[in-house]
Amino acid sequence: MSHVSDTSKEVILSIRDLKVKFYTEEGEVTVISDVNLDLFKGETVALIGESGSGKSILGHTIIRLLPKNANVSGHIIYKGIDLLKIDSSLLRNIRGREIAWIPQMVGSSLNPTVKIGVQIGEVLIDHYNYRNQRAWSSAIDLLKLFEVEPAEEVAKGYPHQLSGGMKQRVLIASAIAARPNLLIADEPTKGLDTIKKTLIVNIFKKIKDLKPDLSILLITHDLKFARELADRVIVMYCGKVIEINDKNSFFELPLHPYSKLLLKSLPSKGLYPIPGKPANVANPPSGCRFHPRCPYASDICEKSSPPLIKLDLNRCVACWLYKR
Ligand code: SF4
Numbered sequence: 001m002s003h004v005s006d007t008s009k010e011v012i013l014s015i016r017d018l019k020v021k022f023y024t025e026e027g028e029v030t031v032i033s034d035v036n037l038d039l040f041k042g043e044t045v046a047l048i049g050e051s052g053s054g055k056s057i058l059g060h061t062i063i064r065l066l067p068k069n070a071n072v073s074g075h076i077i078y079k080g081i082d083l084l085k086i087d088s089s090l091l092r093n094i095r096g097r098e099i100a101w102i103p104q105m106v107g108s109s110l111n112p113t114v115k116i117g118v119q120i121g122e123v124l125i126d127h128y129n130y131r132n133q134r135a136w137s138s139a140i141d142l143l144k145l146f147e148v149e150p151a152e153e154v155a156k157g158y159p160h161q162l163s164g165g166m167k168q169r170v171l172i173a174s175a176i177a178a179r180p181n182l183l184i185a186d187e188p189t190k191g192l193d194t195i196k197k198t199l200i201v202n203i204f205k206k207i208k209d210l211k212p213d214l215s216i217l218l219i220t221h222d223l224k225f226a227r228e229l230a231d232r233v234i235v236m237y238c239g240k241v242i243e244i245n246d247k248n249s250f251f252e253l254p255l256h257p258y259s260k261l262l263l264k265s266l267p268s269k270g271l272y273p274i275p276g277k278p279a280n281v282a283n284p285p286s287g288c289r290f291h292p293r294c295p296y297a298s299d300i301c302e303k304s305s306p307p308l309i310k311l312d313l314n315r316c317v318a319c320w321l322y323k324r
């Protein structure tokens with residue numbers, strides 16, 4: 001799908017015709033439909049949307065961490081390899097070393113019985129055959145870089161001795177220890193206060209200084225965080241991608257009516273709530289899934305789902321208002 005590609009940049013990950021279903025006791029539920037997008041080398045992309053939009057499931061699908069009742073079709077191509085087709089041993093080689101994942105559940109994502117320094121360094125032992133001492137030193141260097149101090153003492157300790165913000169930074173350190181090419185972070189600022197959010201922003205900036213060609217996919221509902229870090233923004237609504245835009249263009253002139261209302265709902269813009277309720281992905285509205293809440297909806301919106309329309313090299317939108 002060339003409409004989502006900028007051929008002047010090197011693509012690191014291509015997603016094509018992605019569909020994710022869950023088999024539940026109530027029946028089959030399609031949670032992601034028709035996702036086509038590219039991530040480029042060295043860019044930071046914020047994937048935004050309300051709860052239930054499918055953004056977190058998309059991240060889990062890329063790293064293949066979905067539960068057993070999921071059924072995935074389509075393609076996720078990384079360096080010419082379809083991640084959806086490879087066996088578990090090749091997946092283990094790629095996961096952690098080439099594509100790293102920062103999970104949302106900070107509390108349960110660290111092993112309570114393993115020392116912090118070991119948890120950060122083990123990816124270097126597994127993927128690069130580091131000796132224990134070298135991996136330990138690298139772990140301490142990362143703790144210092146991310147201001148988890150006193151680093152030597154923290155490395156010898158266990159997760160229960162750390163605050164939530166420190167655990168978050170330890171998780172980030174263990175994700176980037178092997179210097180991956182793609183980092184996917186699932187709601188890295190969730191539950192953090194303003195000061196800790198600022199710390200996380202600075203950590204992501206340090207990560208980019210460390211490896212400028214690293215690509216980052218930030219899954220977040222935090223628009224301020226997205227604005228601080230992203231080069232591009234991708235918006236999801238009810239399991240579909242509805243807008244792809246440059247960061248500045250998105251925040252100054254958003255395209256999709258949902259994006260416009262989302263930005264107007266920010267405290268700095270007057271806190272106008274988006275009318276209606278978020279669409280239920282298990283029983284989505286007909287046509288454009290946003291039509292029951294959209295102030296611009298017309299007959300066609302209720303009947304027919306708009307395709308993702310390419311406006312120019314960097315901007316795509318799924319809305320009938322843009323179909324000439
Ligand atoms: Fe609104 Fe219609 Fe555009 Fe959907 S397609 S966002 S209902 S104008």
